[in-house]
Amino acid sequence: MGKKTVKLFLAAILFIGIFQLTAVADVSAKSIGDLQKEKSQVNQKHKEVKSDLDEAKDRLNEIKQKQKNTQSEINKLDEKASNTQSQIDKKIKELEKKESQINTKQSEIDELNAEINTLETKIKELQDEIKQLKEEIKQLKEEIKEQEASIEKREDLLKNRLRSLQKNGGDIQYLEVILGSKNFGDFINRTVAVNKIMEQDNQILETHIQEKIDLENNKQQVEENKTKVEENKVQVEKDKETVTAQRDQVASEKKQLESQKASLAAEKSKLDNLFVKLEDQLGMKDTQMAKLEKQEEEAHNHQMSLSEKEENLRSQKSAFDKLIAQQKEEERKRKEKQNNSNSSSNNSSSNNSGSSNNDSGSPEIEQTTSSSGFIKPAAGYISSGFGHRSCSGCSSYHPGVDIAQGGTVPVKAAASGIVSRSYFSSSYGNVVFVSHIIKGQKYTTVYAHMRNRAVSTGQTVSQGQYLGNMGNTGQSFGQHLHFEIHRGGWNYSKSNAVNPASFGIR
């Protein structure tokens, strides 16, 4: 569509250009009929510019529609992105919750493991205790055995003693020993000795027996103790089993939580990717939007310049219409005056058109314009001439001349006419267009980059009338007057521009 517009636009310029060039060929003095013919041509040009303007408007609307669509896409993407973001936030919260649950489970596991360690230590201690008690029992058994052996020995000793006593005296008992005493003293001694031996033997035996009983008691005590410790150990092992089972349960719960966390993380990463994609798309749409905004600005500027041109043509047409009407009116008045003078003088056989003061030309035109053509519109030197000029790396066509001078320099109308436009243009700055009809030829002069404008659109000006001061407004670099003369009127492509030097402006 853009290319097509440009093509049409170029075609329109080319067409108008050719049209203008053929129209320019006939520059001789023209009748009002010719002027009207020209007027219809101007109307035709006006129509063409208007169609370009319509096209520019369509283009602008199209761009605006595209902007609207892009904006709605951006809004949709924005909504999607914000939805995704809130989903991501939700996932992050869920992940945090899982994380804290896992941490809780881990600390439970740690506690249970510590408990298991304590129980294991206890079991080991109990095992050591059992071992020690077994050792003790073994030792006590040995001691009992030793004691039994000692008792047996002692009994044997006693039996032997008794036997030897019996042997010494045949079947003599202790009594016989006593009775065998030689005298009373001996008797006493023997009785005491026998009693002492018997007593001693008995005492030794009783001690041995008592010690054995004590050992057995002790052994029984230790065995009971061992049984208790073994029972305790069994209990502790059972406790350990319970705690281990508990820990395994918690660990499996933790594992479950970790797998949930992993799937949450996977979902989150998917959402993250989606978000990045959406952001990319948004970035692309933003770029597109910026492009469309630039296009809009360009289309708007194009439309503005087209409207400016259209307005110029429209204003110029009405200025020429006014000038033509003025001429008709003046011709009518002149004829009326002639008739009156004819009837009043009554005589004058040499009446009519062939008179010396009037010829086939148009004296009324000379009345409204300067017969000497154009005057230089401002003091100064020609800083840039008419036609092709080259700047560094580019070349352009200069449709007028630049007259430069410092200070306050008044700009004057180059010829009498009607101000067809007085306005501020972004390129021309403060600019005044004056339309003239000189010897039946239409002209429009242009005065650009002025500091100020002293005349307004539709105003009649005489040659040399002050229009404003030379300036540096619009696309201008340094104070100068850009001055154009268009034979046949100003047009869109400026194809009617003629060199002001040919009018003696230099």
Ligand SMILES: [Zn+2]
């Ligand atoms: Zn210029």
